[in-house]
Structures are given as C-alpha cells and as structure tokens.
Amino acid sequence: MKMLSSQTLGGNVSASPVAGPATLTDETMPLLRQYLRIAMRRRYAIIAAVVGCVLLGLIITLLMTPKYTATSTIEISRESDKVTNFQGVEREASVADQEFYQTQYGLLQSRSLSERVAAQLRLIDDPEFFELFGVSQDKPAFQQTNGRYPASGRAARQRVAGEVLLKNLSIDPTRLSRLVDIRFTSPDADFSARVANAWAENFIKTNLERKIQATSYGRDLLQRQLAEYKNRLDQSQRQLVAYASAQQIINLPSQTSGDNRATSERSIVADDLAALNAALSQATADRIQAEARYQQVGRSGASTEALRNVAINNLRQRRAELAAEYQQLMTRFEPGYPAAQAIQSQINQLDRSIAREEGRVTNSLQADYREAVERERALQAKVNQLKSSFLDLRRRSIQYNIYQQEVDTNRALYDGLLQRFKEIGVAGGVGVNNVAVVDPADVPQRPSSPRLLINLAASILAGLVLGAAIALALEQIDEAIADPAEVERRLGLPLLGSVPKVEGATPKEALLDRKSELVDAYLAVQTNLAFTTQHGVPRSFAVTSTRPAEGKSTTALALATTLARAHRRVILVDGDMRSPSVHHLGGVDHDRGLSNFLSGQDDISSLTFEMRELGLTAMSAGPIPPNAAELLTGNRLSLLIERLLETYDHVVIDSPPVMGLADAPLIASRVEGVIYAVESHGIRATLVKTALGRLASANARIVGGVLTKFEPRKANYGYGYEYGYGYGRDRRADAA
Template sequence: MTDATQQSPMLAVPASQTADADSGRQAGGFATAMPWILQYWRVALRWKWVIIGTIIACLVAGAIYTMLAERIYTATARIEISRTESKVLGNMSGVEPERGGRVEQEFYQTQYNLLRARSQAERVAKSLNLARDPAYLAAFGGKAPPSSLRVMSKAELDAATRSVAGRLSGAVQIKPVVGSALVDISVSTPDPELSAKIANSWAENFISANLERRYDSASYARRFLEEQLASTKAKMEEAERDMMSYAERQGILTIAQSDSSDPKAPSVERSITATDLVALNDALNKATIERIAAESALGAATGQASATASGSPSVSNLRQRKSDLQAEYAKLMVIFQPDYPPAQALDRQIKEIDRAIATEQNQVGGSSVAAARAAYNAALSREQELRSRVGGTRTNLVDERRRSVQYGILQREVDTNRELYDGLLQRYKEVGIAGGVGTNNVAIVDRALRPGGPSSPKLMNNMFTALLIGLALAALLTVILAQIDTTVRDPAEAQEVTDLPLLGVIPDTDNELAIEEVRDRKSSQSEAYLSVQTALRFSTTQGVPRSLMCTSTRKGEGKSTSSYALALSLHRIGRTAIVVDCDLRSPSVHRLAGVANGAGTSNFLSGNNDIMSMIRRDESDQLPFITAGPMPPNAAELLSSDRIVDLIAALSQHFQHVVLDAPPVLGLADSPLLASKVEGVVYCVEAEGARTNAIRYSLARLRGAGATLLGVVLTKFDEKRAYYGYGYEYGYGYADAQPGE
C-alpha cells in the first residue's frame, strides 16, 4: 500500500512541473520582467542605510574640511594687451601682418603663455625679494630667514628664487576676459596683502619684460644690420676696385654728367670717346650748314656771272660747239663703249670746251665769283675734315663699347652694392630711433586691491562637492554590495533561482511568535498560507498531495512554521491533516504548539508501533501533530529506514494529508532521504536569507534523490523594503474598523 502511495501516478509527472511553474507565475502575477528604474529603486531601498550613511559621512567630512582648511585670499589685477605691430625696419613690420582670426588667436595665446612662463615667476620673485620676505615665508608655512641668509651665495639665492617661482606658478591664474583684450591676473595666498602685492608685481613685471623683449628685438636688429652694413660695404669697395682696374687696363675713361635742367636728377657717366663724338657731331652739323650756305652763295654768284657772260659771242660759239660734240658723243655711245677711242677724243674736246667756257665766264664774272668759290671750298674742306674725324671717332666708340661690356657689368654690381648699402644704412638709422622710443602694447587697467574676504574654502561649494562624492561613493558601494549579495530578494528571483513554480509569498512579521499571526484568521500570514494551500491544489491533477514535506536550505527559514501553517490551512477548510516533526536534530513543532516534546517520531522509528498514542492536538485549533520525540544518536539511519514509510502509511489511514516538517537540506542527509518517501516537496526560501549557490546545491541534492518538487514558498518577505508590494493587508483591517462599518 505504501509503495502504491509513493508511486502515485498523479505526482509521477516531473515534466508537468514546468507547466505548473508557468501557470503559477501567470496565476500569481509574478512577472520576472521589471522596469529597470524600479529595479534600481528596489536596490536603492535595499541598501538605503548604506547610501544615507555614506552621503552623511561625506557631508560631515566636507564640513570638517571646510572648517579646518586654510583660508585663501585672491587678489586680481587686470591688464590690457593690444594687438599692435612694432615697426623695426622702415615700412617693414616687426611682427607678421594680420591674416585673420588664426593669427589673432596665436598672438593672444602667446601672450597668455608668456604670463604663465617660469621666467615671469622668477622676475616677480626677484623683484619682490620673496626668498627673504618673512610675510611670504609665513604665508606658505616657512620661517623668517635668519640673518645668515642675508649673505647667501648666488647659487643659494638662485635656488631659493627658483623654489619660490615654482610656488608662485601654482598660486597664479591667468584668466582672459572673453570677447576682449583684457586679461585677469589672479593670485591666491593665505595673506591678503601678499596676494595683492604679487598680483600688481606680476602685471608690472610683465610690462617691463615686454619692453625688454622689444628692446632686445631692436638690439638684435641693430647688430644684424651692422653686420650686413660691414659686409655690403666690403663688397661695394671690392666691386669699385675691380671696375677701376678693368677701366685702367682697357683704357676706358668716363666723366660724370648731370642734367642742368634738373639738379636733383642723378649724374650719368659717359666715356670721353662718346663725349668727343657728340662734340664732333655737333661741329659737323655746323660745318655742313656752313658748306650749304657757301654753296648757295657760290651758286648765286655764278648765276649772276653766267647771266652777264651769256651775251658774249665767244661763249655762245663755245656752247654751240659743245652741243654738237655732245650729239656726236651720244650717237657713238649707242653703238660703242666709253673707252672707244673716237668717243674718248670727243669727251676730251667737250671738257676742253667746258674749261674754255668757265675761263670765259670767269673773265666776264669778275672777283665776286672767285670770292664765293673760295668760301665754298673752305667750308667744304672743313666739312670733309670733320666728317672724317666723326667717322674715326665712331669707329673708336664702337670698339670702346665692345670693350665696355664687362665694364658695364662691373658698374652695375657697384651700383647694386651702393643701393644695398644706402638702404641698410637708412634702416639702421630707423632701428636706432625705434629702439629708443620704447613703445608698449600692455597697460594696467585695474590694480589689485586687498581682498575683503577669503575666496576659499567655500562652504556651499565644498558641501556640494561632498554631496557629489557621497552620491558617487554610495552608488559604487551599492553596486558592489548588490553584486556581492546573492541572496533571493523577491518572488521573481525565487522563481529564477529555484526554477520552480512560486506557490506563495509569506510576508515578514514583527511578532516574535509568528505562529500567533498564523492562527489569526485575519492576518496577512494566515491569508498567505491559504494562498499557498490553494496553489498546492493546482500543483497536481489530484489536488493537494496526501503526503508532503516542507524543507529549506538552512534552518531558520520558516519551514517549520510553513509546515504547521499548511496543515492548519487544510484543517480549516475541512480537510483532515496532521503535522509530523521529522527534524529530529532541531525539533520545532512542539514549540509552535506550545507543548513539551514528548513521545513522537523518533519513538515510532525506533520500533514503537502505537502511533495513535503519539498524536496530540493544538488546544486553540485542535490541529493534530506529532512531535519529534527524544533526539536519537542516529537520526539519518532512522529516517532512511522503511519505518518512515510505515509512519506515512499509518497516518494516511486516518488523515487525508500528512505534512512532514523535514530538516534543512544543507549539510544533512535527512531531507533527501525523506523527499523520496513523500508525494511532494515544498521548498521554503527565506527572503534575503540563504545564498543562491547554496539554494541551487540543495535543490540539486533533492532532485538527485528523486524528489518531486511542487514549488517554492518565499518566506519572511518585506514588500516595503524590496519595493514589491502585494497588498497583503487589503481586506484585513477589521480590527481598526469602526462599529457599524
């Protein structure tokens, strides 16, 4: 009979557990999915005291730091940096001309970096003698220097100055005013007077350093121009020597000539040959004019003499004779050449007649023609002489021009070097003038004043920072604790970890005697166990199993209370049920019933067959139960024997349901042994109790023993703490209701 009961077909369907679990999840309304913001809120509520404590600790630390921190005073001087160009070389600019916003930005970034430069800090330290200043040393935690330091060596003084400059660099902030050419120089020290003094000195030293850089730039330009002047002068002198030497070798002589109409016009050098050619050409032109005039005068005199001589019979005869001879000569030239003897004879006769005519005319014209002819011959002779001299001079000039090509090259080199020298000399003079002017593009707009109060520490800023740090640290601790905490916190995790249907959730109670809550029909505990009993009715095809046991991972998770409460719930709906305490090592049923641990389970397992004499009843509810009995030395052996099967069978003859309160699984062999003897196992998990790996290990042991796991019950669950409310108190506020309601 017991074997048939153990192998009841209504429970031997392990595959149905998944379907039952799914139906249980759907019926119970426990969805594993939860909005992420609620998940974070749930974690925050779980660790709220850690979060609150961390934030409070950080705020307290921030307040303490603010009270104990050294007071810092900030003084600010404001300067203006103009974007100007310093003229260095005439029209040449000392800085690169503007090409747009990029150059503008580079200029101001350069100025800001110069303000932050280490050399600037060293200038301020030296100008204020901060290495020996008692106020500075006291402000930065030092001591006033002894009198021996007044004769420090240069190396020691330089080292002290560098140390001071390093501290100053950390105490100074350069803050450009957006959208302007203004720059704020802020100095923060523990001494307000010292802050103002350093800020003003910083601005003044920046101006002086800027002037020195400009002067050094002009000095460099002067040195550069001096070198260039010396080099150019040497080149010019060498070129002049080469030109003169070449002119001497080639016999080239030149003279400087200037334009008389323009005194400012530069003089032009010409060779003597060219000058002579010009003069001879002018004389030739005059001689030609004179010769033409003499020729005209001769023609006029001759014409007059011819007119006088035309009436002479002898002249007429000679001219007639000349005409006849010319006619004969023309006829011969048609046939013969001029060298033909008869033609030559005729030509001689014609010339003799011309002489005769001329002689006759001279005799007739008189002395006027002779004078005109003499003047003409003299003018012609002078013209021919000058023309000959011009031709010779022109030939000499052409030869000289050919020899002057190299001379011209040397001349141009001399002129180029002279122009370079003159330009460099002019620029050198301008640099000397610009270097002495001392223009500056930096000006102090506002001098630093003594600060009226400390700029640091600021209570509100520090508290806000402490709050942010506290929030970040609390979030980090919460994440770490949430990752470390592997306990089951809510019904969804209970289902996920156990992979079992959720039979119910038992709310936590402040009452130390939880059984009193169970006995109260109006309590949330009683209602919760009624829900578990209802879920068990749907866990199998035949309803609530006739024999079942409640166990847990470890003790103290509410398995004994759950066993007692399930049996009581069945008893209240008219089912006959009995609770059997099988936790022989740590019995609890007798304490729940409020009686002494008398004869019970251990007695029956040891051989006492009078089971009915061991049954006792709860005085308040008349619920039957059997206590564990005396603690045996071999509990595991007793529970592994067939006597436990006989116990279940004997009780099943008188009761519809037998509920066993089994020992915890972890570390004991009792529960796996009992699990194989009952029709179903209810697994109890305490909220935030056992760790998930221990729960999985315990369930694996039960499954390995062939247990039929009906589902999981989450006990001691605080819905407010876990932000997973189910409204257990809903409908059970009768004790607070007014009469008549």
C-alpha cells in the same frame, strides 16, 4: 479577495513551472529604480557618510586660515599701437594667431617673471614672507645670522620665493576678449593686492624689454651685415671699372628725359649706331624722294618744280598774251605783216627762254638725286662699320654685364639693409607696448576662502558619493536575501511567495485568524503552487530549508491548513525525526509516528492524530531513532506516501534542514516536489546555493521557494507591498 491578488503579484517571474503573474526582477527593473532600492536599503550608511563628511567639512572650514584674493586686469593686444610706420624685428601676430595668446599666458606664469616680482617686492630677504606661506627654513639658505639671511643663499631663496608666488597665482583669460585676470591669493589682503599689481607692471616691463632687446639685437646684426655688403659692393665696383678700362668699354650715364623717364646706361658705339642708323633712314627717304622727282621729269618732260617756278610761269603768261595778239592780227593781216612778224619773233624768244629755265630745273633735280644717292652710300658704309664694332662690343660686354649685375645686386642689398637699419633705429627708440593695465588690484575686503556654504555643499556631495560607494560595496558583500526578487536572481529558484514576519502571536494563532497577514501570504503561495504541475498542487511535497528556525515548519503547517480549507483531504507528516515539532501543535506526544512506520509497523491509523482546529490530519515524527537516515534509506517512506495518497489528496512533509544532515535529500527524492523556505535577512545566499546543490544531486524536484519572515519596510521592497490591508476594519479596534 483583494489581499490574495496582491500577494499573487509577488509570485514567480522566471520561466519555471510556476505560471503565476510576473513581478519585477533586477534584470527587468530599470537601472535607476535598482539604485533607488539600494539607496533606500542602505540609507543609514549613506546618511552616516553625509553627516560625517559635513562635520568634517565644517571642522576643516572653521580651522582654515582665511585667504584673500586680489585681481588685476590687463589687456593684451595682438598688435601694438603704431606711432610710426616702421616695424621692429619681432614678429607681430595675425588676427587668427591663437598661439600668440597662449604664449602670453605662458609668459605670465613664467619662473623668471615670478622671481622678478619677488626681487622687486624685496621678498627674497623677508623672513615674514616665508613664514606667511609656511616655507621650511631648515635649508642653509634660510639660516639667519643676526636676524638676516646669508647673502650666499640669495639665489636659492629667490627660486623658492618665485615658486611660492607661482603656486598662489592664477591666470584667468576672459573668453572672447583680450582681457586677462591676474589673481593672487594669500593670508594678507594688502600683500595680495601688491603682488597682483607688481605682477602686471613687471609683465609690461618684461614685454617691452623683450621688444627692445630683439630690436637691439637686430640692429647689431644688420650693422654687421651692412659692413659686409659694403665691402662686397666696393669690390664688385672696382672689378667692373677695371674690366671696362681693359676692354675700352665706354658707356654713357643714364639720363632723365623731359617726361621724367630715366634711360638706362648705354655705350658710345650703341649711341652712335643709333644716331647714324636714324640718319641713314632719313637719307634713304631723301634719296627716294629725289629719285621720284627726277623720274617724273623723264616721263612727262615737265616736273612739278618747273610748274611751280615763278620765272617760268611769268614767261609762259607773257607768251600767252603775245600769242593772243598774234591771233588777232592774223584775222586781218597776213603772216608777213611786219607787226605780226615782230610779235612772232617775241614769241620765239620767249619759247627759248622757257626751255632754258626748264632745263636748268631738270639739271637741279638730277644733281639733287645724285647727291642723295652718294650721301645714302656713305651713311650705309658707316652704319655697317658701326654694326661690326657693336657686335664686337657685345661680345666683350658679356663679362661686363655679369660684373654689372653683381654690382646692382650688392647695391640693392646694401640699400635695403641700410633702409631697414634706419627703420629699426626709429622703431627701437619709440617704446610702444601692446599690454596695458585695465583695472589695478584693490585690497580685498572679504576673504575668498574658506567659503562655508560652498564647502558644506562640497561636503554633502562628497558624503553622497562616499555613501553611494559604501552602499554599493555593502550591497556587493551582503549575501543575505533581502527581498523576494533576490530569491530568483541569486538562488535561481522560482518564487512562490513571501511570508511576513509574525509578531505578538504564534503561527497557529495567526493561521486560526483567517484575516491575518500570514493566511493571506500562504494563500498566495498556494495559488502559485497550483501552477507547478499539470494537475495543480503536487499531491506529495516536502518543505525544507537550509538550517533550523527558517520557518519551514510554519510553511508546511500553513500550506496544509490552506489546502484543508480548500476542502482537500490533507495529512501533515513530521519528517524531522531528530527535532520533531508537529506534535506540539496538536497537543500530543510523539510516542507513535513516522519512525514507527519506517521501522516496520503498518497500521497507519494508529500513528496519526487529528488537528480539528485547522481541519487536517497529522502524523508526528514518532520516537527519536538512533539514526534517522538509515530509516529513510529504505523504501518504507515511498510506501507510506503511496498508502497515504490512497486516503488523502495531499501529503505534506515537514522535512528537516538540508545542511549537515542526509535526511532532507532522502525525503526530497521520494516526494513529487520540494518547497524551499528561505529566511529573509537570516541566511547567506552561498549556504542556500550549497544546500540546493545537495538536493539537486539527490534528483529532487524543487518547485519553488518561499521567502519567510519578510519585513517589507526593512527590505525596502520596491513593490509598494504592505500586508495589512485590514478588510475594511479598524485594526486598533480589533486589538482593543
């Protein structure tokens, strides 16, 4: 049957003797699904929390005073616009210097700026301002005299006014930009706009004042340093001049050449040495040249100067002409010819003239050579003398150079400070700021708070959070067994099945209707019970519970009925001799029954009666004994079970409750297994655990648990479980 299959899915999930199909437990179920189950189970608490928070939020919103927020936008640049190339003393931030902006945001929220705004807007002596923001006026500084505050408490009121302004101010930088929003919130729209604009203006003024103050401080510091370095420079110069006079060190001043190159300062000795050394080099060159010309005359007999001499060349040309004429005469005449002799005489005269001229040239070259040698010696001696003087000057100039370096250093420092002093003077007078107002604050037309929709959304969210917390708290403190999964999770019992709560009919009437939900549920229990032992359903088992009225008698009767309908011979024994109930189902009295056999009567057939409608045999509890536990301590119950199993396939004992009685543990120790009935939403898990502990101490074998009186909708059982399948018929038609 389909309904039987559905019920079988609600069986055991643990590694127990019950080998039924698996179901979801809290350990295997997804976490989100567990929370959803808790939310559905505690939905009324969550709804109540949400409704309460929404009502509270609505009331608070309606009672809140409207507030207006005015916004002024400013731009903070990393560097101010350069009117001049001069810089002030204050350090400018680099492009990557994020500390600069964080510093500016901190300055925008400084106490000094807030007190300055309060003073500018004359809020310190304004009672309406303090009343507008609910400032307590119990302090002496706020005690009015003739409608005015005392002047002695002005400082205290200024501090309080600054704190009030800061409390209602917010600085919101725009991401990835240099824009900053200054927002001020108050119950007065016009006042909010005035404060936001005054805040931006005073921030610009204070920023400029800090720069001017830093520049002024730097100028004063530089002025003091200038006077100090001026004294140092004068002292070092006097020291240098005094030492030069004492050591007779005379240096020529630096000069600028034609190519605009400045020569350094030099001494006279060094200058003379350089000049004489250059002259010596030239004299040496002249001497070498004269010597070369003189030596050339000695080797060849004729010098270059003689060959270039005009007079000698003219004489030689005349001699050549006469020599030519003489040779012509010799061709015709003898050497003694008078004309030839006359020509020869002229030639001889010319030779003597040429020799005299060449001798004169040679003597001139020799004189030039000697003069060059003498001049070179004189210059060499003078240079050697100047070298000695220069070396002596070098030794005396060591301390002079030290004094000169000190003078140069002091002069460089003084010139640098003087230049910086002039630049600061110009930069301090320019007054350029790096903060500018982009959008001044306008008077807000609508209140910024309270916002009904946002407050309601926040109330709903707070209600959900509170409801979830309440639901989780209730879930933790609630010990009732809510759904079948908790039988195994909380009690550690294998779940045999869950039985719905029967309304509008007695359990017997529900069992007689084979299509009822109760029959379907117990068929599922019987199916799972068949997996608890190797031979199927235990031949003898007892049904018990923690306390009365949990459905154990109905469970015993229903299991006996389902077994009987499965063509098994079944006997139902009423083991509750203190409060018997089986005889009511059979329509008999309990004059004869279990207590009779336990007290010694052996005729079992006389102690039983037939329940033909259900197809089983039953044994009532018998007369109520004075002490039922004493009857159960012997071996008569075990004997009864053995004798009944000779005739019947299964012995089902309706056991009394466990708590407060010793009967149930005694019966449980005699049967093959115990089925434990747990009422859904009817008993605490701690009581059930205590009762199970008592059974365990009696060595009872608990084969599983049955959740009775289960209402799926009330428990929000997460299996999509409903019992009323209907078998294709209209329930309303059946009811009719």
